[in-house]
Each structure stands twice: as C-alpha cells, then as structure tokens.
Amino acid sequence: MTARPLPATPTSAFLLPAGIPDRETVNGWTHWRQTRHAFVPAPALTLAEYRMLSPRDRQLHDLHRAATHANLPLQDTPMSTAVARLMRSRLRTNALKHRPTTRPGLMITGGGYQGKTETACEIAAAFEDAWLDLNQQLNPAAVPGSRDLHAPVAYVQTPVTAKPKSTCQAILDFFGADHRKMTLPQLTRAVRQSLHDHGTRVLLLDDITRLKMHRADDQDTLDLIRALMSTNTTLVLIGVNIPGSGLLREGCQDPGTGQWAFPAPARHHHDDPATQTERRFDLVQLDPFAYDTAAHIQAWVDHLTGLEQHLRLLHATPGMLTGGVMPEYLFRRTGGVVGLLERLIEQGCTEALDTGVEALTEALLDTVTISLGNDHGRDPAAGEVPAVPEKPPPRRRSRNTVFDDHGPAAATA
Ligand SMILES: Nc1ncnc2c1ncn2[C@@H]1O[C@H](COP(=O)(O)OP(=O)(O)OP(=O)(O)O)[C@@H](O)[C@H]1O
Ligand SMILES: [Mg+2]
Numbered sequence: 001m002t003a004r005p006l007p008a009t010p011t012s013a014f015l016l017p018a019g020i021p022d023r024e025t026v027n028g029w030t031h032w033r034q035t036r037h038a039f040v041p042a043p044a045l046t047l048a049e050y051r052m053l054s055p056r057d058r059q060l061h062d063l064h065r066a067a068t069h070a071n072l073p074l075q076d077t078p079m080s081t082a083v084a085r086l087m088r089s090r091l092r093t094n095a096l097k098h099r100p101t102t103r104p105g106l107m108i109t110g111g112g113y114q115g116k117t118e119t120a121c122e123i124a125a126a127f128e129d130a131w132l133d134l135n136q137q138l139n140p141a142a143v144p145g146s147r148d149l150h151a152p153v154a155y156v157q158t159p160v161t162a163k164p165k166s167t168c169q170a171i172l173d174f175f176g177a178d179h180r181k182m183t184l185p186q187l188t189r190a191v192r193q194s195l196h197d198h199g200t201r202v203l204l205l206d207d208i209t210r211l212k213m214h215r216a217d218d219q220d221t222l223d224l225i226r227a228l229m230s231t232n233t234t235l236v237l238i239g240v241n242i243p244g245s246g247l248l249r250e251g252c253q254d255p256g257t258g259q260w261a262f263p264a265p266a267r268h269h270h271d272d273p274a275t276q277t278e279r280r281f282d283l284v285q286l287d288p289f290a291y292d293t294a295a296h297i298q299a300w301v302d303h304l305t306g307l308e309q310h311l312r313l314l315h316a317t318p319g320m321l322t323g324g325v326m327p328e329y330l331f332r333r334t335g336g337v338v339g340l341l342e343r344l345i346e347q348g349c350t351e352a353l354d355t356g357v358e359a360l361t362e363a364l365l366d367t368v369t370i371s372l373g374n375d376h377g378r379d380p381a382a383g384e385v386p387a388v389p390e391k392p393p394p395r396r397r398s399r400n401t402v403f404d405d406h407g408p409a410a411a412t413a
Helices: 026-035 047-051 055-070 078-096 116-138 164-175 184-197 216-228 294-308 326-334 338-355 362-366 407-412
Strands: 105-110 153-157 202-206 234-240 260-262 279-286
Touching: 026 116, 026 153, 026 164, 055 338, 078 105, 078 116, 078 234, 078 279, 105 116, 116 153, 116 202, 116 234, 153 164, 164 184, 164 216, 184 216, 216 234, 294 326, 294 338, 326 338, 326 362, 338 362
Parallel strands: 105 234, 105 279, 153 202, 202 234
Antiparallel strands: 260 279
C-alpha cells in the first residue's frame, strides 16, 4: 500500500501579515480589496499525517493553524444576505444613473460586533471589482491615472468626537488631499471636488452614530452629509442603533417605499440651488441570530457548520460545534452575535492548541472569557462594544453516585 502524499508544507502558502491594511486611505483600501480573499488556510491534516511531519514542519503547521483561526472568513448569514441584496442593488442602480439627481443613500444599523462594517466593506469591494472590470471592458482606452486617481469607493470612519470640519478632513485624508488651514466652506468644496475628481461612486461613512445629535456641531455635520448626497456618490451610513441616535429625528418615513426622507438643508448657501431637494435613505437592519423558532435555530446551526469547516484541530470530530447541546451553549455565550462567536471560537482554538486538547468542548470554552477591551478601533460610548453574556459558573466535577447510600427513606419509597 502506498501512503497518501502529505500536503505540501505550508511555508509558501501563508505569510505573516505585513502590517494591518489601513482601509481609510485609497492605497490601504485598494490593498485590502485586492488581497481580502488571499489568505490560504492551513491544510486539514489527520493526526497520523501530523505525526509524520518533521518537528520543524510541525511547528510551522501549528503557526499556520493559529493564523487560520485568527483569519476566519466571513460567511453569508440570512441577515447579511438581506443587507447585501439591498446594498448591491442600490449601488448598481445609482452608479448607472445619468441624470444629476440626488442618489438615494443607505443606512445600515444594528448592534455592536454584528458585522456591519465587514458586511458593508465586502459588498462595496465587490462592487468596485465589478465596476473597474466594467470600465476596463467598456472603455479600455482610458489610461489609469489620467484622472487623478480612480477611486470608485471611499471608506471613512467618523472621528470619535466628530465635527463638520473633522469629518471633512477624514474624507480628504482618504484621498491624501491637503486640507491645512481651510475653513469649513472650503473644506466642503474640497470634499465635493475630491469625490468628483476620483470618480467616487460610493462613500461609506462608518460609525456615524459617534455623532451625538444634541450637539450643535453634529447638526452641522448632518447638514454636511446631506450636502454630500447631492454629488454623484451613493452615501452609505453605518452605525449602532441609528433609529435611537437622533440621526433620523428630522426625517420622516415614506409608508410606500419605507425610505426615510429628509427636507433639504436650508442654511447652506454654498449649495447649488439645483441640489436643494429632499434627501432619501433606505434604512436596513443587521440583526443577530435568534434561537426561538425552528428556522432560526437551523440558520444558527448552518452558520456553525460553516465555521466548523474552517477549524484545524487534530481531535475535532464532525459535529463538534453542531451536535448535542453545543449550538444552544454557543448561543448562550454569544447572544447570536457573529463577532462574539468569532472571538469565542478564536480564543477557544488558541486554548485548544496550547493545552493539547485539540478540540472545542463546553468544558474548554467555559475557561474562555470573551474580552473586547483591547479593541481600540471601537468606541464604547457609541455602543460599538456590545455587552458580553455572562460566563457560566465553574462546573463541579460530576461524581459517580452508583454506590451512594440514599438512606432508608429512599429505599422504601
Ligand atoms: N458574516 C460573518 N461571518 C463571520 N464573521 C463575521 C461576519 N460578520 C462579521 N464577522 C466578524 O465579526 C467581527 C465584528 O464585525 P464588524 O466589525 O463588521 O462589526 P460591526 O457591526 O461593524 O461592529 P461595531 O459596531 O463595533 O463597529 C469581525 O471580526 C468580523 O470578522
Ligand atoms: Mg463597525
């Protein structure tokens, strides 16, 4: 019998990250977009195959497995699919519009860690891939760079204490444009010019709920955002609990379309009169998983099934995450929030590798505390760090009770 050839040692297939791509600049965004699916997971080896590796290859394989658990891919969920469908069609329709009318925007809301940023960035990146491809096919004579720089998508995070000026500056920083010593009207004009010059079709403004609408500055920022809608850019606003944030206070919902309509801002004199139209937004909610109906439970189990396939633990058995009471246990630990599940599983896998347990069990996961404190990219004050469900109390070891004396009362019962 000939032995099955071992999968190639993973050295060539995976590289240590060369710094975290900063999506908030054109170059960083482009780098991320082009490499976002490039990570190659560790090959799935059986225990016997693993044991046949040389000590050095084993060490490399362990490192590659750790990297695999730290780079779990996004999976389609019923909730993300619903957001994707709406966002995809909104971006495409708006991008194909010839008339200079205001493009309806999109607001994506939901709790912290539920995948708003990653879902929106993935859809925007896929849109950009397709858009660039289409431009190349329809207009192959266009020389890249003949326009300053073609940037169909811009991704900007709202600064933690957002004011109109700092929001404009953050947008200009994405394009690497100079904004020193500019007044607000100059900044606004520069932003509109940048969006136009770079052929930007989509502007993602993430963590928009960092704006607290009772502050006068924030009202100005909202006016600014509405002014941006009059460019040829589709505005995608992302935030925790947008309906509760005051951002919609001035708007009213159209019962026919479900869209939120905002009256035109009256006090921006620098706005072109042709742009003084109502601004409209679709509002779409990204919910966590639920565990109340058979369909909801099935969707959760399907998600766990997908997740399980990406884990590289040597004693893992099929159904490790989906069998018995495990789905219910994982739901209890995470409240059905994808980001918390990812953290729990990632930390659980580290523990499973370190201790040599090489499988995820309830007992092992009980030892894992989901910690979000070290995530500096999120603002707790804006609800971006969700409450983590309480950890179960330490288990007592079950005792063999077969030989227990239950006393005379039990014997005569
Ligand atoms: N569909 C998905 N499948 C698997 N993992 C996901 C999915 N969506 C998000 N995640 C993971 O969940 C984590 C949180 O996602 P993300 O940062 O997009 O959440 P968010 O809703 O923007 O949170 P915040 O409000 O704090 O900004 C990320 O590490 C991401 O990889
Ligand atoms: Mg986010």
